[in-house]
Amino acid sequence: MKSSGFRLLPHTADIRVEVRGKGLPELYAAGVEALFSLMVDRRRVRAAAERSFTVHANDPEERLFLILRKALLLFSPDGFLVRAAHATIKDTEVEIKVAGEQFDRSRHAVGREIKAVTAHGMTVRRVPWGFVARFIVDV
Amino acid sequence: MRFQEVSIRKISENMWEIPQSGGMRVPGLVFASEAMMGEIVRDESVRQVMNVAHLPGILRYSIGMPDIHWGYGFPIGGVAAMDLDEGVVSPGGVGYDINCGVRLLRSDLTAAALKPSLPQLLAALHREIPSGVGSTGFVRLSARDEESVLLDGSRWAASAGFGSGDDVEFTESGGKYPGADPDAVSAVAKKRGRDQLGTLGSGNHFLEIDEVAEIFDEKTAEAYGLFHGQAVVQIHSGSRGLGYQVCDDYLAGMADYMRRKRIELPDRQLACAHIRSPEGEKYISALAAAANFAFANRQLLAHQARETFLKELKMGPRDLGMRLVYDCGHNNAKFENHDVDGRSRKVLVHRKGATRAFPAGHADIPSAYRNVGQPVFIPGDMGHASYVLAGEPGAMRLSFGSTCHGAGRKMSRTQAKASVRGRSIAQDMEKRGVLVACASWKTLAEEIPEAYKDVTGVVNVVHDAGIARKVVRLKPVAVVKG
Numbered sequence: 001m002k003s004s005g006f007r008l009l010p011h012t013a014d015i016r017v018e019v020r021g022k023g024l025p026e027l028y029a030a031g032v033e034a035l036f037s038l039m040v041d042r043r044r045v046r047a048a049a050e051r052s053f054t055v056h057a058n059d060p061e062e063r064l065f066l067i068l069r070k071a072l073l074l075f076s077p078d079g080f081l082v083r084a085a086h087a088t089i090k091d092t093e094v095e096i097k098v099a100g101e102q103f104d105r106s107r108h109a110v111g112r113e114i115k116a117v118t119a120h121g122m123t124v125r126r127v128p129w130g131f132v133a134r135f136i137v138d139v
Numbered sequence: 140m141r142f143q144e145v146s147i148r149k150i151s152e153n154m155w156e157i158p159q160s161g162g163m164r165v166p167g168l169v170f171a172s173e174a175m176m177g178e179i180v181r182d183e184s185v186r187q188v189m190n191v192a193h194l195p196g197i198l199r200y201s202i203g204m205p206d207i208h209w210g211y212g213f214p215i216g217g218v219a220a221m222d223l224d225e226g227v228v229s230p231g232g233v234g235y236d237i238n239c240g241v242r243l244l245r246s247d248l249t250a251a252a253l254k255p256s257l258p259q260l261l262a263a264l265h266r267e268i269p270s271g272v273g274s275t276g277f278v279r280l281s282a283r284d285e286e287s288v289l290l291d292g293s294r295w296a297a298s299a300g301f302g303s304g305d306d307v308e309f310t311e312s313g314g315k316y317p318g319a320d321p322d323a324v325s326a327v328a329k330k331r332g333r334d335q336l337g338t339l340g341s342g343n344h345f346l347e348i349d350e351v352a353e354i355f356d357e358k359t360a361e362a363y364g365l366f367h368g369q370a371v372v373q374i375h376s377g378s379r380g381l382g383y384q385v386c387d388d389y390l391a392g393m394a395d396y397m398r399r400k401r402i403e404l405p406d407r408q409l410a411c412a413h414i415r416s417p418e419g420e421k422y423i424s425a426l427a428a429a430a431n432f433a434f435a436n437r438q439l440l441a442h443q444a445r446e447t448f449l450k451e452l453k454m455g456p457r458d459l460g461m462r463l464v465y466d467c468g469h470n471n472a473k474f475e476n477h478d479v480d481g482r483s484r485k486v487l488v489h490r491k492g493a494t495r496a497f498p499a500g501h502a503d504i505p506s507a508y509r510n511v512g513q514p515v516f517i518p519g520d521m522g523h524a525s526y527v528l529a530g531e532p533g534a535m536r537l538s539f540g541s542t543c544h545g546a547g548r549k550m551s552r553t554q555a556k557a558s559v560r561g562r563s564i565a566q567d568m569e570k571r572g573v574l575v576a577c578a579s580w581k582t583l584a585e586e587i588p589e590a591y592k593d594v595t596g597v598v599n600v601v602h603d604a605g606i607a608r609k610v611v612r613l614k615p616v617a618v619v620k621g
Binding site (some may be wrong): 077139 | 182208209210211212215235236271272273327330331333334340341342380383384386387390406407408548549550551552553554578579581582621
């Protein structure tokens with residue numbers, strides 16, 4: 001697996017995701033991109049517009065949880081699909097900037113509905129080359 | 140039978156007790172056959188039954204149904220009844236899809252008579268029933284309309300022309316949970332739900348045409364309006380994005396409550412608040428609002444299904460005879476009267492992936508069913524069978540009036556998709572005699588029949604345990620999936 005990116009882990013009822021990043025900003029960005037990859041083929045999403053949001057937390061897992069929750073709201077209810085994400089950390093604040101476009105039924109086959117990001121089993125671990133995080137989404 | 144360090148005791152043919160230990164306030168009780176229990180101890184669901192037993196105010200047992208599997212905090216297939224004064228309410232004990240449930244519509248048609256029209260009827264249903272991610276409902280709700288939906292559920296739908304008084308009467312709780320407060324539902328939740336009223340959703344949600352294939356209890360089948368060979372329609376859906384967001388909002392808030400009150404539990408997804416606290420009361424009123432949204436959602440889906448049948452088959456309503464048998468939820472928390480230590484008292488019953496199953500004589504079921512018991516719908520996978528059951532007195536004694544809700548998954552989504560590589564799901568299903576229409580064949584692969592446990596085994600456990608008895612078996616003939 002590459003130094004950033006995601007893979008799916010076994011989970012019977014829902015979807016368990018593992019993401020990687022060489023630093024925490026890359027990890028958080030990978031998390032947002034993984035979330036949208038679960039819903040849509042991101043290669044078909046144009047980087048036509050930008051959105052941004054911030055979260056505040058001390059704990060890396062709490063930050064990831066808040067970031068993913070807010071990212072999900074970009075699509076439901078706002079109908080915005082993310083192609084790429086970028087994260088910047090300043091003290092306890094993390095700013096997420098995303099590039100993407102509004103959902104267009106004629107071009108975007110959104111296959112999977114994500115009900116929510118859960119805190120269940122959410123982990124962020126430091127590894128020799130960077131960080132690995134795992135989380136579960138309810139589908 | 141052992142689960143890690145815990146010795147599980149068989150107390151009867153289909154009932155297993157997990158002894159009270161450590162911080163558990165009550166023992167655990169799992170309804171399962173021996174073979175099922177052998178599978179159940181291989182995932183974390185037994186641990187979750189034990190964790191739920193730590194909740195303040197839990198009464199008698201932390202219960203698991205035979206379709207139990209790993210969830211968030213509570214297992215799916217979990218039941219827990221709480222004392223109102225000492226007890227807590229937990230959004231994890233309801234689930235993200237508040238009042239997800241099933242409704243069954245009967246008709247005067249036979250499946251055989253319907254067969255020649257089935258492909259065109261299925262195509263029309265797929266066209267007319269909004270399904271799949273990003274779909275929007277055919278009703279445009281103003282903010283004020285949405286508040287009425289949250290307050291009145293099915294009753295709003297009937298008054299808006301999407302149903303009848305019979306539909307309301309034959310819906311659990313008359314299609315309306317009391318005590319709903321639209322102001323307890325966040326603006327984001329309302330926004331998530333507003334365009335989704337009247338949509339099926341995706342994943343394991345479906346609209347299915349079934350044939351009544353086998354009758355186990357003639358008297359009850361007749362009371363429900365069911366006959367052998369009949370065409371019926373099941374609808375499985377819930378509160379859509381509105382309900383998901385309500386759960387999400389309150390899980391976050393209750394984590395703060397627990398920190399302030401120093402409530403320590405083995406799993407943070409068991410986030411909870413005391414029922415009688417402002418936080419608990421607010422969640423319960425938001426839950427009621429979301430539950431009403433789900434009732435209205437299923438009512439609109441049923442309306443649309445009826446209209447499509449009438450149009451495609453060129454029949455009048457009297458000839459079609461499509462009436463609601465019942466609508467019941469399987470993700471909720473409800474105030475109910477139950478016998479605790481020989482005394483009837485009001486408690487709060489959490490059912491997460493579990494269905495209410497009130498027996499004959501219970502005042503809270505429609506008078507037309509009071510001689511036979513409340514209908515319960517247990518959908519299986521899309522290839523095999525579903526069941527209609529009736530609540531039994533054993534449910535009131537053993538499980539706070541509850542039974543199972545479905546088959547439960549046994550295969551992860553990635554495993555399911557891997558197993559269909561090189562196969563055509565449509566052809567496989569057609570060989571089984573089931574036509575399928577879906578929004579996404581890629582995600583349909585995740586829902587193949589092999590991904591689910593055997594629903595017949597699940598139903599036989601609850602039947603043999605005396606908590607719900609088999610009435611009819613349904614065989615799928617056509618299904619719309621999101």
